[in-house]
Amino acid sequence: MDGIYPSITRQAGLMREMATIAQNIANASTTGYRAEGLIFEEYIAAAESDAPSLSLGHAHGRTIDLTQGGLELTGGTYDMAVEGPGFFTVGGADGPLLTRAGSFVADPFGTLTTHDGLPVLDGGGAPIQIPPGDGDISVAPDGTLSRDGAPFAQMGLVVPDDAVGLQRVSDTRFAHEGALLPVENGRILHGFLEGSNTAPVLEIARMVEVQNAYGLGQNILQKEDERLRAMLRIMDPR
Incomplete structure (x- = not known):
């Protein structure tokens, strides 16, 4: 069975990678989306008695691509894009969430929010309130x-102390349990939105590679199944 177990773990990892690629492609036009990747690593399983250990594939680690997405001029009053490193912060149920999706709105109470109602936070972690009036709103590169x-307020622009600790909680938002550090060299562009950093052509090429690898794994499992059945027939000809 040593030939079957490694193949099964590899196939399971390839299925997870296919799901990750599909998610990236589906969000190729999502504002502020960060592409995701899967990390394969070796897992050594101990065998019984004095048999040699078994090397298995393990694919549960994930990486978040933090490269800059394309910038689109929208002219929206509350549309903002980060140029360079950094995330906007919005209020979540269990603490601040990080996002690069800067399409915001003002709710009926004058709070700057996401389109689904989460408050946008300033540098001190408080919700940003828009003062009443009919004057034009402007946003400086430093987020003022x-x-x-x-x-009247300054956007909170932060980076996680360890990007590996980012946990995706939605298509464009991340939770982070570590420290959040203020950004020193990031810029906020008013009236712009940042697009997804997914490269659809590369993702589709990768999807074809994964499909071919999965098909090869299926062929290996089928050959192993035929070998075991033949062995059992020889051992028990009845």
Whole structure:
């Protein structure tokens, strides 16, 4: 059975990688989406008695691609894009969430929120309140929001102390249990949105590679099944 177990673990990992690729392709046009990758690693399983150990494939680690996505000019009053490193922070049920999706709105109470109602946080972690009035809203590169030239808040732009600790909680939001550090060299562009950093052509090419690898694994499992059946017929000809 030593030929079957490694193949099964490899097939399971390839299925997870296919799901990851499909997610990336599905979000190729999602504002602020960060592409995801899967990490394969070796897992050594101890065998019984004095038999040699068994090397298995293990694919549960994930990586988040933090490269810059394309910038699109929208002219929206509350549309913002991060140029360079950093994330906006929004209030979640269990703490602040990080996002690069900067399409925000002002709710009826004057709070700057995401389209599904999560408050956008300032540098101190408090919800940003838009002052009443009809003047124009402007956003400086450092995230300072002003109405008719009068500053009233500053966007919270942060980076995680360890990007490996990012946990995706939705298509464009991440939780992080470690420290969040203020960004020193990031810029906020007002009236822009950042697109997905998924490269659809590369993802489709990778999908074909994974499909071929999965088919090869299926062929190996079939050959092993035929070998075991033949062995059993020889051992028990009845």
